[in-house]
Amino acid sequence: MTGGGDETAASSQRDGVTERLRGLMPAVYTRNYAAKVAVALAVIAVILAAVGFVSYLQVQDRVVSDAAADLEASATYQASAIEQWRATTEADAVTIAAAQVYDTGTVAEIRQYLASAATAEASQGRSLHYVSTVEGTRTIVASTETAFEGQSPSAVEPAWESPLATAMDAADTGTVATSTPYADGDGASMAFVAPVSTGDGAIVLVVPVSSARFQDGRDGFETALLTEDGEPLIGEQTGSQPISQDGVEAATEGRTTTVETEGRVAAYTPVNGTSWVVMTGGETQSLYETNRAIRWGFVAVIGTAVLSLAVAGYLLGRHTIRPLLRLRDRTQAMEQGDLGVDLSTNRQDEFGRLYDSFGNMRDTLRSQIQQAQAAREEAERSSRELERQNERLDEFASTLSHDLRNPLTVARGHVELLGMQLSDPGADPDDLQTHIEKLEDAHDRIESIIDDVLTLTRKGASVEETAPVPLEVVVTEAWENIDNKHASIELDGSRTIEADRTRLLRALENLFRNAIDHVGPEVTVTVGLTDHGFYVADDGPGIPTEEVDDIFEYGHTTSEDGTGLGLSIVKTIAEAHGWRLYVDTTYPDGAMFVFADVFGDDEPDWYGTEFEWGSSSADD
Known part of the structure; x- marks a missing residue:
């Protein structure tokens, strides 16, 4: 009972809230089906637009995130390639410097060895130079460029001086010192200097460096190699891509980051083992082209959906609301007693069947009015018949014949026997007592039968x-x-x-x-x-x-x-x-x-x- 009461109270509370909310609605809405349909369609349109806008924002974030990830992956790949190139070149320099020819060979033999080593890597356009220190003066003793022999390295290329000093002073013969890129004819080169394993000298391995080496190869991407100060390692590398100092600082700290400036996006990542920074970037418009296409796609979808809702609303109003309004007017006429109202229609759908149902109801109402008196008379006859049946049931309940016949017969027999034995002086008292007990039993059965009949008939x-x-x-x-x-x-x-x-x-x-x-x-x-x-x-x-x-x-x-x-x-x-x-x-x-x-x-x-x-x- 408690659960039922709680449910009833909760239902009443909900009904009360519903009524209060309905009271806040304008009458034109609560009493006008067309207004409800219009509001419903408008709500659907707003929901569609909201869902589309939120979806577009999510897709936009995903496009931007994917573009940034693509840039960072490209920059990381380029940094790894540069690191591998540098490590390979340093290993080549150490290998060439480890030969015994510098200790025992003649200048001609050293020149021949350098030429053969350079020829093995000719595809890279490298040159080799053996620099020896004689009486404190560094001189190019042998070279793949014979015109440089006998000259001072600083006279040939000043950029060699710093890595030569570092390499010659190194205690470990496996040390490789590297110059910064320098102009070399129409291009740029870098010098890798490694001390020879025997003797007092060093090998200078000159490798040409071009901006093509650092390009990603994909349309719209530009790659540049920067110093830790954000300056291009090769002057013409950066092109139209602006350099972000924040991106350079993040890369020098060992982090890969993406920066968007001046309509372009660039990823910055460090080159391990160096202070260099690889920058890979492209135009924002090109990178986010997918985002623009998706935006217009969403606009087209939402516009089509709203237009479809407008068409659906028009058709719904024309084929649903108008027939309902006509039916309302005609049923109001029927309510006022006009049973001759025209309810004909040529529609065969649910509205046609609805009109037919009201027409049948109108026809039935006429016959029901005519039959009302007959039905009332029949009800009165039924009521009188029911009263007669109730009287008959009461009569049956009050009548004790049938179920009382047997106990009365038994009692009558024992009364007769008791009378005969009472007139007999020699009658056995026990027999007399038996007849009395049988009479009592018959009396009890009669009383029980009466109670049962009355209970069954009157109370169930x-x-x-x-x-x-x-x-x-x-x-x-x-x-x-x-x-x-x-x-x-x-x-x-x-x-x-x-x-x-x-x-x-x-x-x-x-x-x-x-x-x-x-x-x-x-x-x-x-x-x-x-x-x-x-x-x-x-x-x-x-x-x-x-x-x-x-x-x-x-x-x-x-x-x-x-x-x-x-x-x-x-x-x-x-x-x-x-x-x-x-x-x-x-x-x-x-x-x-x-x-x-x-x-x-x-x-x-x-x-x-x-x-x-x-x-x-x-x-x-």
Whole structure:
């Protein structure tokens, strides 16, 4: 009960909130379906636009993020390539400097060795020079460029002086000193200097450096190699790409970053092992071209959706709202009593059927008005008939003949015997006491029958307490309680039944008396078990098929002195127990009354046997 009350209170609260919200709405909205449709379409359009805008922002962020990641990946790749190129070149310089020819060979042999080493790497356009220190003066002793022999390195290229000093002063012969890129003819070169392993000298490996070496190769991307100060390592490298000092500083700190300036985007990343920075960039317009295409695509989709909603709204109003407005006007005319209003239409869809339904309702209303008086008279006749039936039921409940006949007969017999024995001086007092007890029993049964009839007729039947009752015992007792004349009883099986013993006894007594009254004093009554209950059968002519459906009705009787209560009471007692009582119309040897659903659901199902239902059950 508490849960139901909470649900009711919650429902009332929701209804109250709904009413308050409805009160805030303008009347033109709450009372106008067209306004509701227009608002709904507008809300859908706004939602579509909002979803499209949010989606575009998400895609835009993804495009920008992907472009930045692509730039950073390109810059990182270029930095790795430069690092690998530098490491390979340094290794070549160390390998060439480790030869023994510098200690034992002549100038011609050294020149020949340098020429062969340069020829092996000719594709890179490199030149080799052997610089020796004689009496504190550095001189080019042998070179692949014979014109340089005998000259001072600083005279040939001043940029060699610093790496030569570093390499000559190094204690480790594996040390390689590198110059900054310098102008060399139409291009630029770098010098890699490594001290020779024997003797007092160094090898200068000159490698040409061009901006093409540092290009990504993809359209729209420009790559430059910068110093830690942000200056181009090769002057013409940067092109139109502006240099961001913030990006350079981040790269010199070992981080890869992306910076957008002046309509261009560039990624900065360090070259490991050096102080150099690789910058790879491109135009913002080119990198974000996909973003522009997506933006216009979203605009086209949202515009198409809004236009479609507008067309749908127009069609909905034309084919839905207008017919509803016309139907409203005509039903209002019907409400005012004009039943001749025109409800014809040539539409065959749901609105056409709706118009037809209202037309049928109009026609039906005419006939209903004409039939109202007849229906009222019929209702009055039914009411009078119901009153007569109630009076008849009260009469049946007040009549004690039928169920009282047997105990009265038994009592009359004992009264006669008691009278004869009282006139006999030698009568046994115990016999007298027996007759008195039988009279008391008959009196108790009469009183019980009266109470049951009144209860069944006026208040309905109920079983308040049950107990295990052996079927054989209650059958025997019921048989002894009636005037069975010359009839016989047979019991085909027995079982304990959970029942109200007194009510069950009364039901069996009524069935036994019914068999004797309708078949005769020589009748044989059989009580047996079924899958779900038990039955009471006789060997009489049976019940006519046309009477099977009526035999359990109050007042139904085929005898002049019967009241029609006997079988009604039996059925009511069965239903009070939750059982079903019906007539087995397939039984060939007489009448059979079957009590079903007596033993519960764990017993074999009754359905599927040879029996057929002959009457309604307690569940119907």
